[in-house]
Amino acid sequence: MAKTFQKPESLTDRYMHYCPGCTHGVIHRLVAEAIDELGIRKRTVGIAPVGCAVMVYDYIACDFQEAAHGRAPAMATGIKRVRPDLIVFTYQGDGDLASIGMGEIVHAANRGEKFTTIFVNNAIYGMTGGQMAPTTMPGQKTTTSPMGRNVDEVGMPIRIAELLSSLVTPGYITRQTVIRPKYILKAKEAIKRAFAYQVEGKCFSLVEVVSTCPTNWGMTPVEAVDWAEKTMLPYYRLGDFKTPE
Amino acid sequence: MGKVLMKGNEAIAEAAVRAGCLNYFAYPITPQSEIAEYLSRRLPEVGGVFLQGESEVAVGYMIFGASGCGQRVFTSTSSPGFSLMSEAVSYITGAECPAVFVNIVRGGPGLGGILPSQADYFQAVKGGGHGDYHLLVMAPDGVQEAVEMMMMAFPLAEKYRNPVLILGDGLIGQMMEPVEFPENLRSEPTNKDDWASNGMATRNSDTPNLVKSLFLDPRALNDHNLKLKAKYERMMREDLRYEAYNADTDYQALIVSFGTMSRVCRTAIDALKRQGIEVGMIRPQTLFPFPEKAIHEAAIRPSCKVVLSIELNMGQMLEDVQRAVLGERPVHWHGNAGGDIPSPEDIMDLVKSFL
Structure with missing residues (x-):
């Protein structure tokens, strides 16, 4: 009997260390499925971030390099420039990409570096224990904004997909989410498309994925999904912001 | 070519x-x-x-x-x-x-x-x-x-x-x-x-x-x-590399210097030699690893009275030279950290002031 559903070849058998309700596991799987379906695993190099997904190399079965906080786009640039035949992706959180690594991502996107970025936006620093991120929602309580994010002091949350889509250089910039099953198929499609553009040598591609962090939000997984849907999705609008066509 | x-x-x-x-x-x-x-x-x-x-x-x-x-x-x-x-x-x-x-x-x-x-x-x-x-x-x-x-x-x-x-x-x-x-x-x-x-x-x-x-x-x-x-x-x-210059003589002073500064020291050593004053030099070509053994052995030569660390800074290599000499001889720093390079005459006067 033919199997209709199985673990992607690009996903290892390791137990993931993520908290209950965390969306990293789902996103890892979508990346692995896209790599499998495009048949690129053996020429793919991932760049692991600093953040909760630092050990993504334990879960996705391809070559990896581990970056410093925020510097993954520069490393991906280094690899892609000297080995354009390799498929390179960075996997970064919002502290990593939208705060300390803002310079690197903007310039890599603007140069039109032909790699793929998976940008996981859960509106908080996860690994360091729930500090305020550039993407933290107005009024959202974190360990460094105990009274809630005060936008008069620290400004409004940064919308990376909109910001990067303002660059004139062609690229594929999209925002998706995986907080409910109905969104997951679309996110999968976007991630595969992002890799496909790279395989074609077409452009820089970035998929922002709106995610949850029940542990640091102080919510149950179910409450976290509801909160993300009600609070984040109206501000972080889903859809394609830029395509190379 | x-x-x-x-x-x-x-x-x-x-x-x-x-x-x-x-x-x-x-x-x-x-x-x-x-x-x-x-x-x-x-x-x-x-x-x-x-x-x-x-x-x-x-x-x-x-x-x-x-x-x-x-x-x-x-x-x-x-x-x-x-x-x-x-x-x-x-x-x-x-x-x-x-x-x-x-x-x-x-x-x-x-x-x-x-x-x-x-x-x-x-x-x-x-x-x-x-x-x-x-x-x-x-x-x-x-x-x-x-x-x-x-x-x-x-x-x-x-x-x-x-x-x-x-x-x-x-x-x-x-x-x-x-x-x-x-x-x-x-x-x-x-x-x-x-x-x-x-x-x-x-x-x-x-x-x-x-x-x-x-x-x-x-x-x-x-x-x-x-x-x-x-x-x-x-x-x-x-992969330690260094050059010993005029180091087989009975020098009275030993210079440790590298890079651009060592070129000036070399000119000064040649000029002093013509005046009958022998000065040896160890020029580290690798700064790490550092030629500490060579410097130590050159410093404890019986004729050697003083060791001079001459560098274009305020005395950084000096610490490594002191560590190499292990107190066997006095070690002094000379240098400039503004961008002017000491002249051969400066180095000659410096050496003479210690002899």
Whole structure:
């Protein structure tokens, strides 16, 4: 009997260390499925971030390099420039990409570096224990904004997909989410498309994925999904912001 | 090939190409921007990669990425730029990747100045970035030696899987001298399939390679640091380089000096010799590993009364010279950290004041 559903070849058998309700596991799987379906695993190099997904190399079965906080786009640039035949992706959180690594991502996107970025936006620093991120929602309580994010002091949350889509250089910039099953198929499609553009040598591609962090939000997984849907999705609008066509 | 007249920076750039390094990432900074300008024309001619990054921070990681996937790569910068790259240098060392860095040092701290300086000695030999690591540091005393060290740097970086730093200064970068590119220093990049993340298909393997510096298990991290330590000890045994000048005489004073400053000292030593005063010199060509044994042995020669550490800073190598001499002789510093280089007459007067 033919199997209709199985673990992607690009996903290892390791137990993931993520908290209950965390969306990293789902996103890892979508990346692995896209790599499998495009048949690129053996020429793919991932760049692991600093953040909760630092050990993504334990879960996705391809070559990896581990970056410093925020510097993954520069490393991906280094690899892609000297080995354009390799498929390179960075996997970064919002502290990593939208705060300390803002310079690197903007310039890599603007140069039109032909790699793929998976940008996981859960509106908080996860690994360091729930500090305020550039993407933290107005009024959202974190360990460094105990009274809630005060936008008069620290400004409004940064919308990376909109910001990067303002660059004139062609690229594929999209925002998706995986907080409910109905969104997951679309996110999968976007991630595969992002890799496909790279395989074609077409452009820089970035998929922002709106995610949850029940542990640091102080919510149950179910409450976290509801909160993300009600609070984040109206501000972080889903859809394609830029395509190379 | 015969000799050609070249500016130091351009000769360094050409030496990298001749050494078989076709990948270069950099950010402009005086007094070494000619390296980038030269390679922006030269590398496309040989099918190489030239990219101007958005900052020295980013360039450091472009080097890390390119090296981590198994390619020969180098960058050049000057003092403030090397401070920014030092973050990546720490990661590259931790992840055991070979790479070559050139620091054409300018005066500091801060913006300092753009004239010749050796003020980055501590940064070069004691670390610079965070963590317990060393670079193999070579300090040329002219354009020809800069070329040779540049060509030697790539196989050395690959031998140790550790960055090599060429520490020059504005004088070496900016002056023109006749140079030749020794054929015997050309080298082929080593095979890096056993560790580089160069894609499983590239090495026909089913096992992913992982380039990383994270070791959460305390025993694993300590073992990793012991492995790095053994590497630095091996550098001391196998790749220590220094020149002993006028050191077989019964000299009354011993000079320790490197790079541009040592050229001036050499002139002073020759002139003093004509006046009947013998002065010896140990010129470290590698600053790490440091020729401490050679300096110790030269200092305790019975005729030697005093040791002088002469450098273009406020006395940084002095500490290593003192450590080498181990109190057997008085050790004094002389130098300048503004960009003016002491003259041979200054050095002659200095020596005489101690005799």
